[in-house]
Amino acid sequence: MLRTVFFTALALSTSLAWAAPDGKALYTTWCAGCHGVKGLGDGPDAAYYDSKPSSLAAPTYKRGTTDKAVLKVITKGLPGTPMDAFGDKLDEAQRGALVDYLKVLRGEKP
Numbered sequence: 294m295l296r297t298v299f300f301t302a303l304a305l306s307t308s309l310a311w312a313a314p315d316g317k318a319l320y321t322t323w324c325a326g327c328h329g330v331k332g333l334g335d336g337p338d339a340a341y342y343d344s345k346p347s348s349l350a351a352p353t354y355k356r357g358t359t360d361k362a363v364l365k366v367i368t369k370g371l372p373g374t375p376m377d378a379f380g381d382k383l384d385e386a387q388r389g390a391l392v393d394y395l396k397v398l399r400g401e402k403p
């Protein structure tokens with residue numbers, strides 16, 4: 294009986310750990326190609342586009358740096374620019390983790 298409780302708790306804690314999306318990994322996969330690993334707007338794909346990817350390491354963004362403003366850009370994209378909408382590719386928790394990781398790139402969080 295105790296064994297069952299222990300293993301259930303273990304399974305639960307590992308699945309919780311897995312459930313928290315890793316903002317840095319998501320950024321590397323979905324964003325760094327254009328925005329660059331450090332967010333400087335110098336990713337390898339940036340050269341293919343006329344409009345230059347914004348620096349996400351800048352202290353302020355054109356569309357604002359509130360969580361709401363950043364989440365909106367990530368979710369809806371910027372029509373007419375290469376900046377895609379990620380609302381249908383990434384779930385809410387993943388987009389939230391990206392909003393948080395951009396704070397690291399801006400130097401607001403360690």
Ligand code: HEC
Nearest residue numbers: 323324327344345346347354355356366367374375376391
């Ligand atoms: C195909 C290239 C490309 C990819 C991939 C891409 N972006 Fe962008 N992004 C851009 C471009 C280009 C702009 C600037 C558009 C403009 O202002 O003309 C931009 C703008 C932004 C802005 C607004 C910055 C400002 O100054 O207002 C944010 C925030 C942003 N991107 C976040 C992300 C995140 C997070 C990801 C990954 C989920 C991502 N982008 C993936 C090209 C890209």
